[in-house]
Amino acid sequence: MLKQMEGSLAVAQAVALCRPEVICAYPITPQTHIVEGLGEMVKDGELTNCEFINVESEFAALSVAIGASAAGARSYTATASQGILFMAEAVYNAAGLGLPIVMTIGNRAIGAPINIWNDHSDSMALRDAGWIQLFAETNQEAADLHIQAFRLAEELSCPVMVCVDGFILTHAYDRVDIPDQAQVDAYLPPFEPVQVLDCKDPVSIGAMVGPEAFFEVRYLQHHKQDRALDRIPQLAAEFKAQFGRDSGGLIRSYRCDDAETIVVALGSLVGTVKDAVDEARAAGSQIGVVSICSFRPFPLKQVRAALQSAKRVVVLEKCLAVGIGGIVSDGVRKSLSGIQLKGYTVIAGLGGRPITKRSLLDLFASAARDELQELNFLDLNWDVVHRELERGRQQRRAGPTAENILRDVGVTGARVA
């Protein structure tokens, strides 16, 4: 049913349709309305056969999900930002134990400096923990990916993060088609665990493993991700057959057929990029965009096939790997091994800095003239940066950087953009 609703609530309703049995959450900032909505549904009796557990921290939230999943319950939680860092140890544990938990990340920046706004630093920090990571472009896709995520997670016995841009998607009211229960039931069978803590058939889960076996256990996590590369497009195709729309998959190309320049991006940014691509195309540029939905596993072959005919690739990233630059770029470069084309990394939108069509069009124009550096920072205010560097040169005790820069830029609450 088509509804005009908040992204977080759309995700909550999609998760509820997946018949979760345990939902645990630490419901304070950084949290979204997702678990609040689910909590209400459990309390109102709208979501039955489900236990909602308020826990004392994000570490506890995922630890409870791990226990519940090991006991055979379909388990779900959501977090973001500092929250996912606080549960980092449990994030690795869930993957190492092969427990098919689904967790939403309402992507936000990581401090310091304290910042509640959107970028991809949080889920990117845990990208190699063994979880599958799927990025949503719209709120429709955010809702749909959760239905696919439970199916994928349980088939492979591997946890899945659905990454949804904080505020930009989670707090936006959009048109979302919420499927009905029968459709979801037809797509998502009941959870049949491959391992379960069962009093009648006791096993232990979580053995100490030495050098004789650790390597093999770890390799098998990688093997699951390889299998996911096959299953993700198949599940997206089945989803389309059942629900009638494209959601998920490994990557998607937009206007790339004759493109000389191809932009690579993840998440909600792709929408703004598509608008900019249309405008650049209308002005005669041969440009397209490839959106990566599955960031883990990283679809090297598919990215290579999508990019290999271009002259240049611009990777737009909402996360700065301090000391090297781009994270998505590393995967893209690896996918293009042996192919000679120009590659640019553009870091953008950190800590909620708006990414505007105007700036993207300027960026595309510079890219087409090959005037970009290998590493670029979209709409970074260099004057502010240089003044702070100068303060550091002037005196040893220059003071805290964030406070200095806040004083420098003045009251920003009064500014429109």
Place this chain on the structure above:
Amino acid sequence: MFQVRIHGRGGQGVVTAAEMLSIAAFDEGRYAQAFPSFGSERMGAPVMAFCRIDAKEIRTREPVMQPDALIIQDPTLLHQVDLFSGLPSSGYIIINSSRSFDELGIGELLGKFAADHLCAVAASELAMKFVGRPLPNAALLGGFAAISGQLRFDSVAKAISQKFPGKVGAANVAAARAAYELALSSIGSPVAHA
């Protein structure tokens, strides 16, 4: 595409107003996108929210920098925030005030705008009268529907009732209807009972 930017202060229902606009547009079969700009989540701090309305899917996620209309929930922001930034001379402005634009000292500044694109309506007073609380957001949506012609009053009323079920919703709809009629008469339109 029609873009609205709503300015107010934390606690005045700025974000809810944008959401209600999007629901009203959706109800008319159009695509709509509403989202907040969280400058700071404090009572009384300047807050902005946006709503885009279009006949086709809205893909952009950038903030609204060139709005077609401004809804100003708190006139004290005039001296604190660059409210009119990006508004073209064809734009619409509705402001919550019992005073005229001249009395607010911005008549000259807004001279380039068409007179029937500007409207001051005492939304807080209307809300006090009908709802019993000085929350101007719903009433201003009524005024917005009247001057912009973008939404039918019925759709706005339905969106308000959806957000605020029951008595509170009915009272807010009454405030919005009063503002709608005042705004229509202020721009010299006959009051069309929607």
